[in-house]
Amino acid sequence: MLQIRVLSGALAAELQEDDLGQVVHSVEPVRALKEYLAVKVGVPRFRQRLFRENLELQDEDLVTLRGCVGPLDWVILDFQVPEAAEQLSFASACRKGLSEKIEMMLQAPYNPNIYLPCARCTRTPLQLASRYGHLKVVQKLLEAGAEEDAATRSGRTALHMASEAGHLEVVRQLLEAGASEVAAAQNGSTALHWASRNGHLEVVQELLQVGFEKEAVAENGQTALHLASARGQLEVVRELLKAGAEKDAVAEDGTSVLHWASQAGHLEVVRQLLEAGASEVAAQNGSTALHWASRNGHLEVVQELLQAGAEKEAVAENGQTALHWASEAGHLEVVRELLKAGAEKDAVAEDGSTALLKASQNEHWEVVELLAGTLHSKDVHETRVQKVIIYVMFFLALSS
Numbered sequence: 001m002l003q004i005r006v007l008s009g010a011l012a013a014e015l016q017e018d019d020l021g022q023v024v025h026s027v028e029p030v031r032a033l034k035e036y037l038a039v040k041v042g043v044p045r046f047r048q049r050l051f052r053e054n055l056e057l058q059d060e061d062l063v064t065l066r067g068c069v070g071p072l073d074w075v076i077l078d079f080q081v082p083e084a085a086e087q088l089s090f091a092s093a094c095r096k097g098l099s100e101k102i103e104m105m106l107q108a109p110y111n112p113n114i115y116l117p118c119a120r121c122t123r124t125p126l127q128l129a130s131r132y133g134h135l136k137v138v139q140k141l142l143e144a145g146a147e148e149d150a151a152t153r154s155g156r157t158a159l160h161m162a163s164e165a166g167h168l169e170v171v172r173q174l175l176e177a178g179a180s181e182v183a184a185a186q187n188g189s190t191a192l193h194w195a196s197r198n199g200h201l202e203v204v205q206e207l208l209q210v211g212f213e214k215e216a217v218a219e220n221g222q223t224a225l226h227l228a229s230a231r232g233q234l235e236v237v238r239e240l241l242k243a244g245a246e247k248d249a250v251a252e253d254g255t256s257v258l259h260w261a262s263q264a265g266h267l268e269v270v271r272q273l274l275e276a277g278a279s280e281v282a283a284q285n286g287s288t289a290l291h292w293a294s295r296n297g298h299l300e301v302v303q304e305l306l307q308a309g310a311e312k313e314a315v316a317e318n319g320q321t322a323l324h325w326a327s328e329a330g331h332l333e334v335v336r337e338l339l340k341a342g343a344e345k346d347a348v349a350e351d352g353s354t355a356l357l358k359a360s361q362n363e364h365w366e367v368v369e370l371l372a373g374t375l376h377s378k379d380v381h382e383t384r385v386q387k388v389i390i391y392v393m394f395f396l397a398l399s400s
Helices: 017-024 029-041 084-096 099-107 125-131 135-143 158-165 168-176 191-197 201-209 224-230 234-242 257-264 267-275 289-295 299-307 322-329 332-340 355-361 365-372 384-399
Strands: 002-005 011-015 048-052 055-057 072-076 116-118 121-123
Touching: 011 017, 011 029, 017 029, 029 048, 084 099, 084 116, 084 125, 084 135, 099 135, 116 125, 121 125, 125 135, 125 158, 125 168, 135 168, 158 168, 158 191, 158 201, 168 201, 191 201, 191 224, 191 234, 201 234, 224 234, 224 257, 224 267, 234 267, 257 267, 257 289, 257 299, 267 299, 289 299, 289 322, 289 332, 299 332, 322 332, 322 355, 332 365, 355 365
Parallel strands: 002 072
Antiparallel strands: 002 011, 048 055, 048 072, 116 121
């Protein structure tokens, strides 16, 4: 039996033969004893000091604890406050994954929950180590009592940062340590949002497996599926849909997942969403996915949406059709595709404008001539005379 007492002489712990056997057979018995006491009493080993006959026992000392004469004295150290230079050194060691240096700093002992200076911000050691994927450092910091859900001013935690960067093993370690599944940044984003946005499939799978809410929304109403679709993360989109994510989820402005994928021109994601049964939802301003694909000139997406039955005459709140938007932006091939599909070229918006007027106002002369039915060559010389003729033709048509 081995007794551990505090300096006052009071008994702190008593190791029976079974517990003592596990300690004394360790490679580093002093460290093993501190780890035992950490579990028993709740004080991390880094803050503990053990003395025998007024001599401090070091972790690496090969001492024999079995059959010790008299008890061991046990001291718990208060945290030291590192000077500015040491704080910078602490932060650097966390970023670079210098495990031995972190061990020394925790033995000082420095508080593992101190906020360290970074570029224009502060971060905890755990946030820094997690951001850069240093598993061994993360494990040491958690052992030292680092708070897994400590947040930055914007509300981001170590789990947010590890998920954003795709460090799967660090994510697993943080979850095992009890990192919150519902912790959200100030903008409402969760770890699943960040992992989905950046296409970290294995991290997404891990977060879904432990029960992360796939329909959690950021402050603007975006789900993880919105972000994955906007970034073209096809495999993540598939995984989220497989997990039952709502394919027609809409953000606060009414834009759907299909809007976001179409706007960014991610053809394979658009196909995946359509295959999953995503419907043609209009945003609050009335715009559809076809509007956005047309405005941004994503010809193949426009073709895919039209083939899936997208309503080519759908109007935004100002009465503009997809043809208006494509003409205003000067996307000749998209305009050609919409006309081929039967889009009404003379559709009039609420302000009285047609697609032809939109193209004319923005000097997209090839689009103007296509809409006017006079385009014979792609090599159109934009001379002043031609522009005047086109304007005259347009206004004559408007007044008739």
